[in-house]
Each structure stands twice: as C-alpha cells, then as structure tokens.
Amino acid sequence: MTILELIAENYARLLEGMGRTLLLTFWSLILASVLGLIFGMMKAARGKIWHILSSLYVDVIRGIPVLVLAFFVYFGIPQGFGVNISIFQASLIVLSLNAGAYMAEIVRGGIQSVDRGQMEAARSLGLPYRKAMQKVVLPQAIRTMIPSIINQFIITLKDTSILSVIGYADLIKVAKAVIARNFEAFRIWLIVALMYLIVITVLSKIAKAIERRMTYAK
Structure with a gap:
C-alpha cells in the first residue's frame, strides 16, 4: 500500500485525532493563561508572601515531568481522594497546570519589561495598584x-x-490504532510527523509575523 493510499484510507480518523489534539491544546492554553496571569502578577508583586506562593507553584510544576504529572492526576488523585476524573479532564488539568507555570514566567517577564515609571506615574495620579496594573501596565x-x-x-x-x-484519543492514540490494524508503522508515523510539522510551522510563522509587527509598532 502506497503512502497516498494510506492517507486516503485513514485521513478522516487522523484528522479527527488532530482535531482532538488542537481542542485540548486550545482549552489548556485558555486555563493556563488564567493561571499564568494570576501567578505571574503574584510573582511580579512586591509582597513577599505572593512571591513565595507563585514561586512554589512554578517551581513544583516545572520540576515534575508531564508524564509523571499525568499519571498522578489520572491514577493517583482518584485513588487518593475517591473522585472520578475522565481522561479529557485529567488531560486538561495536566496541560493547564504545566503550561500555566510557564505562562506565569511569561507574564512576569512581560510586566517587568514595562518601565517602572509607568506604574509610578499611574500611582501618582491616584490609581490604586490593581487599577494601575490593569489599565496601564498589562x-x-x-x-x-x-x-x-x-x-x-x-x-x-x-x-x-x-x-x-493515559488513553486520550489524540492524534498519537489514533495513529497507534491505525498501525495495529495495518502494521504500516513507518508510513503512518511519517504522516503523523508531517501533520504536526505543518501545524507547528504555521503557528511558528504566525508567531514570527506578530513579533515583527510588534517590533515595528514600538
């Protein structure tokens, strides 16, 4: 079977798997952005307690491999606390926590890149810290x-x-199921690699275009 025949036979399932991958990534990034904004602002704040709490979250999550975190959330938490967590919920929690820790550092760096005079000017005009952060710095x-x-x-x-x-039916899981049926490991993984490459290349181009635009806008 040629690679084109493999694509024709399995493209619907592979695209469905990629769709689930993108869906999980999108919602994870939404939640991670919320976590990152909260903990990033805490880390950039002057209060020592806020800084310690945010550093603890960032250091702990970044210090745990995603695989270990996935096993802990999906297998450990249900057993330890007697709660039921679906595969999607566990996957969402894992990615959100992991990405949120890195987003917190992005937010902290972004806030600290703004000249301190901006905050001081806003405070001198009578704006409280929260309003100054929301309206001027952020x-x-x-x-x-x-x-x-x-x-x-x-x-x-x-x-x-x-x-x-842990069983999430993303592109990788679908690819494994396809390989188990037709034993075309080399070609299927090549197709999967190309799918990831196309999506990631498009996103990288978008990132570079936005970065250039931001640079010119300064």
Whole structure:
C-alpha cells in the first residue's frame, strides 16, 4: 500500500485525532493563561508572601515531568481522594497546570519589561495598584508577551502527545490504532510527523509575523 493510499484510507480518523489534539491544546492554553496571569502578577508583586506562593507553584510544576504529572492526576488523585476524573479532564488539568507555570514566567517577564515609571506615574495620579496594573501596565506588557504565548501554544501542542499514555484519543492514540490494524508503522508515523510539522510551522510563522509587527509598532 502506497503512502497516498494510506492517507486516503485513514485521513478522516487522523484528522479527527488532530482535531482532538488542537481542542485540548486550545482549552489548556485558555486555563493556563488564567493561571499564568494570576501567578505571574503574584510573582511580579512586591509582597513577599505572593512571591513565595507563585514561586512554589512554578517551581513544583516545572520540576515534575508531564508524564509523571499525568499519571498522578489520572491514577493517583482518584485513588487518593475517591473522585472520578475522565481522561479529557485529567488531560486538561495536566496541560493547564504545566503550561500555566510557564505562562506565569511569561507574564512576569512581560510586566517587568514595562518601565517602572509607568506604574509610578499611574500611582501618582491616584490609581490604586490593581487599577494601575490593569489599565496601564498589562496593556503594554501583553504586546511583548504575545509571541511567547504563541510559542507556548506550540510547546503545549507537542506535549499533548504524552497524554496518549493515559488513553486520550489524540492524534498519537489514533495513529497507534491505525498501525495495529495495518502494521504500516513507518508510513503512518511519517504522516503523523508531517501533520504536526505543518501545524507547528504555521503557528511558528504566525508567531514570527506578530513579533515583527510588534517590533515595528514600538
């Protein structure tokens, strides 16, 4: 069977798997952005307690491999606390926690890239810290963060492949099922690699285009 025949026979299932991969990546990044914004602002704040709490989250999550975190969330938590977690929920929690830790560093870096005088000027006009951060600092910081956020999306997209070990039906899981049926491992994995390459290349081009636009806009 030629590679074109393999694509014609299995493209619907492979595209469905890629769709699930992108869906999980999208929702994970949404939740990770919320976590990253909260903990990133905490880490950039002057309060020592906030800084310690955010550093603890970032250091712990970044220090645990995604595979170990996946096993802990999907197998460990249900056994330890007697709760039921679906494969999608476990996958979403794992990716959100992992990406959120890196997003927190992106947010912290973006906030600290804004000149301190901006915050001081806003405070001198009578704005409280939270309003000054929301209205003055964050809008400027977001401009510098967008390329890094897109790069984190790419990294999270790659990390979804690990979650096939707990049974999430992403592109990797679908590819394994196809191979089990036709034993065309070399060609199927080549097709999967090309699918990832196309998606990631498109996202990388978008990230570079946005970065150039942000540079020219300064």
